[in-house]
Amino acid sequence: AQSVSQHNHHVILSEAASLELGCNYSYGGTVNLFWYVQYPGQHLQLLLKYFSGDPLVKGIKGFEAEFIKSKFSFNLRKPSVQWSDTAEYFCAVSPTDSWGKLQFGAGTQVVVTP
Amino acid sequence: DTGVSQDPRHKITKRGQNVTFRCDPISEHNRLYWYRQTLGQGPEFLTYFQNEAQLEKSRLLSDRFSAERPKGSFSTLEIQRTEQGDSAMYLCASSLALAVADTQYFGPGTRLTVL
Numbered sequence: 001a002q003s004v005s006q007h008n009h010h011v012i013l014s015e016a017a018s019l020e021l022g023c024n025y026s027y028g029g030t031v032n033l034f035w036y037v038q039y040p041g042q043h044l045q046l047l048l049k050y051f052s053g054d055p056l057v058k059g060i061k062g063f064e065a066e067f068i069k070s071k072f073s074f075n076l077r078k079p080s081v082q083w084s085d086t087a088e089y090f091c092a093v094s095p096t097d098s099w100g101k102l103q104f105g106a107g108t109q110v111v112v113t114p
Numbered sequence: 115d116t117g118v119s120q121d122p123r124h125k126i127t128k129r130g131q132n133v134t135f136r137c138d139p140i141s142e143h144n145r146l147y148w149y150r151q152t153l154g155q156g157p158e159f160l161t162y163f164q165n166e167a168q169l170e171k172s173r174l175l176s177d178r179f180s181a182e183r184p185k186g187s188f189s190t191l192e193i194q195r196t197e198q199g200d201s202a203m204y205l206c207a208s209s210l211a212l213a214v215a216d217t218q219y220f221g222p223g224t225r226l227t228v229l
Contacts (some may be wrong), residue, residue, distance in 0.1 A: 004156075032216070044157070044220040064213030090156050099169065100145060100209060100216035114118070 001029045004093050006105035014113050015083055017029065021076040023091030033074040034092040035065055044090070050074065060087070064095050086112045116141065120206050127196055130197045134192045141210030146189050147218060148181055149205040150174065159206050163189060163212065165173045188213035196228045 007022035025031065035047040048059025055067040065076045075089060091105040119138045127133050139146050144165050149157035160179070161171045165186040175181075178196075183189040193200055203225050207218040 009154075034217075036220075042132075043222040046217060046219070049217060092215065093155070099162065100133070100211065100218065101147075101159050101162060101170070102157070102207075102218060103159070106154065107156050 001092070002095070002103055004091055004103050004105040005106050006089075006091055008108050010109045010111070012111045012113065013038045016080050017112075019076075019078045020033075020111065021086070021089055021110070023076065025040075025072050025074070025091075025093045025103075025106060027072075027093065027095055030096040032094045032096055033065075033067060034094070035059065035063070035074075035076050036086045036090045036102060036104075038090070039087045044074045046074070047089070055078065081110075081112045083112050083114050084110060086110060118206055118208050118219055120204075120221040120224050122224055123222060126229065128211075128229050129198060130195055130196045132192065132194045133196060133226065135192055135204055135226075137189045137190070137191070137205075137206030137208075137221060139187070139206070140210075140219055143208035143210050143219075144186070145216070145218075146183055148189070148191050149207065149210075151203040151205055151223070152201075156202045160191075160204075166179040168198050193226075196226075198228045201226055201228045 003026045005024045033050040036044045037047045050057045058064045088107045090107045092102040121136045146163045148160040150161045151157040163183040178194045181191045203223045205223045206221045
């Protein structure tokens with residue numbers, strides 16, 4: 001069965017620190033990959049997505065993610081976080097041979113301290 | 115820019131009552147999805163429409179759940195005889211299906227509390 005695993009449930013770090021959130025999926029075919037973010041009190045927003053091409057994708061607010069097909073991974077990174085990056089981050093996967101159903105990981109709560 | 119809207123934002127009901135939620139997708143989006151999210155989990159797929167046709171339902175969606183999208187625009191999700199286990203955030207998302215890409219945009223959700 002298809003699954004999405006996010007390695008950390010909670011991450012606490014200081015402003016200006018670097019952030020990397022792990023995401024692994026299990027699916028034998030080709031997938032589209034997404035990171036969504038949910039800021040406190042707000043709805044899910046798309047951070048970035050990968051469909052094809054360059055495996056290093058850049059999203060909004062300085063985030064980037066790298067797709068490593070051999071590792072079934074799509075890790076999210078930001079070189080220097082800000083207090084405003086405090087949020088919950090969700091990795092999601094959608095097989096390309098499906099009609100777009102997303103399977104989400106459990107999410108990682110990130111707290112950035114001033 | 116009008117995004118996905120959902121109504122109501124919060125609903126408190128007693129066990130055994132029926133509830134109905136509404137979702138208005140982004141204009142011209144032909145796909146509409148319902149997800150359910152419980153505390154500490156990511157959203158779980160419930161059902162999906164392409165235009166007015168409901169094309170897939172999750173096993174999570176018991177017979178007490180029904181969804182419609184009568185004119186291919188807004189959608190409703192009804193839960194009959196609510197149970198405490200139905201307490202969750204119900205999310206709606208919409209997308210414009212293209213050959214390769216399908217990016218879903220989410221609404222704010224309806225938080226259901228069943229007492």
